[in-house]
Amino acid sequence: VNCEQVQEYISALCDGERIPGAAAEHIGTCQRCQSELSDYATIGAELRRLASLEEAVPFSKVDYRQDSAKKIGWWKKGLATMKIPKLAFAGMLIAIIALSCGLVLVRARASFAGGRFIELKYKLPIARNAYICVMSADGSQKGNLCDFVYHGKDGLLLMNTRVLANFGDHAEIGIRVKYVPGAGETEPHYSEDLFKDVPQKVLTVEPGEEQGIEVASLGTVEVESEYLNHLPPLVNRPDEPLDPNPKEFRIIAPVLVRDNQVIVNADGSSIDSGSTDATLMLYAPGQGRYLFSLVPFEGAVEGTVHLGQIAFSLEGHHYLLLTSMPITISENVWVKHEPDFKPSVRMVRPSDARDDRPMFLVRSLKTLEQQRIPH
C-alpha cells in the first residue's frame, strides 16, 4: 500500500468512517499521509469556523407561507436546464413542427373526401387488359367525367362514367354503358348522344372493393375502385412514370404551331411502346398530315426534341409541336408533311375517317404508310 492508494481513505477517516486495515496501518506510519490528514482536519475546522461567523448574523424571519419571491417559469427553466445547444434545440423544434404540419397535411389530404381522384379499373369480358379511368373527386365539375370506348372484334363498348358524390370512404358513380355487337366497320361516331336512351346506373364504390355491372349482350364488366391523392401523368396508365420508356413514343394532347399560329389543338393520347420506327401521324383539317418518326425516312427533315416539344422547319415555315408530357428519349425525329392526305380515303375505321376534325395516332411507320390504315 502506498500513499496514493490511501488518499481517499484519509478523507474518509476525517469523516469518522472505518477504513481498511492496510490503509490505516500505512497512514499511521507515513508522515506525508498524517500531514494530509491534519490538513483535511484543519480544512473542516476552518469551514466550521467560517459557518459560525456567518451564523452569527441574525437570520431574518421569513414568511414561508407567502409565495416564492421569484417564480421560475417552466419555459425559462426548460431553457436554462437544456443540455443540448439551443440552436440544435431550435432546429429540432422546427423539424418537429414541420413534420407535424406534414402529417396534418397528409391526414388532411387523406380525409379530404378520401382523396382528390378516383381510379376505376374496368375488366371487360372481351379484353385481356384492364382499362382505367381516373376522375376528379373533389367536387369540381371539371375532370369528373370519363368516356371510355373499347373497339372489339365482335362489337363496340361505350362507357360514360361520372363522379356524382364523394363521401370520403365511398363514392357514388353514375355509369352509362352500351354495347353494340358487331359494330365493326359500321361503328358509330362517339358522342354523348349515343347514351340518350341508356339509363344511368348509380354505383356505390368503396376503395379496394370489386363489383360487377351487367351489360346486355356482353356480360359482366368488373369495376374496381381506388382513391388517389394525385393525378397520374397518364390517366389511363396510372403506374406509368412521367418519363417515356426507351422505345416509347408518347403524344398527349398535341398542339401544332406553325409560324406562331396554332393549326392543331387536339385532346387525348396515343402511345406506341414497342416499335423501333414509332411514328406520329397528326392530321389537321385542310392541311393534310404530318408524320413524325423516330427513324429517318424518305422526304423527311430532321427535327429536334426537347421534353414535350419538337421543333422543325419545313417548306419555309417554322413549326413547334407541343405536348403535355415528354415525348421520347430520342433527341431527334424526322418530319414529313403530306398536304394531300385525307382520312376519309386512307383510314379504315369510320370514326377515324373524317376530314373535318383533327386526328392523331402513333403507330409504326410501316403501318402509317399503308394505303389503308387500321386504327
Place this chain on the structure above:
Amino acid sequence: MDDRELWERIRRKDASAFDVLYRSYGAGLRSFLKQLVGQAAEDVAQDTFASLWQNPNGFDPKLGTIRSYVFGAARKRAAEWWRQQKFDGEPASEAVEECKAEAQSLIGDAFRKLPIEQRSVLWLREVEGHSYVELAEIFGIPEGTVRSRLFAARRALKHIWHATGQSEEGL
C-alpha cells in the same frame, strides 16, 4: 417529535410544526446556501421553505431524514437559482464577488472557488455533519461516490487554499 410525526403535522398545515422545522434548520440552511449562492441565500432559503410549506408531499420518511430532505431541496433550489442567473444573462460571478467582500478568511475565498457540487457536499459534511447515507440521499448518488466526491473536494480545496496562502505571503 420524530420526523414522521413532524412531517405529518406539516402536511396538515400545522404552522407550529413548520416553525419547529424552520428553527431547526433555518440558520444552517442559510449558511449552506450562502456558500452556494452568496447574497441570494436569504431568498433561496425562503423559496425553499415556502416550497416545502406549499407542497409538503415530497418527503418520504422511509427514504431518509427530514434534515437531508430539506437540505436536498435547498441544493436543488440553489441549482435552479444559478441556472436562472445564467439564463437572465447576469454575470454568474457577481454574487461570488459580493461574497468575497464579506469573506472572513482565506479558507472562505478558497472554498468559493470550488465547483458548486464539491462545495455543497463538503459543507454539508463538515459543517452540517450529514452522514454519507444522508449525503447519498441529498445528491442522489451512491455512498461510494459520496466518499470519492468528498475526497476530491478536500484535495481541491487544500490545493487552492495553499496556493492562495502562498501567493498572499509572497506579496
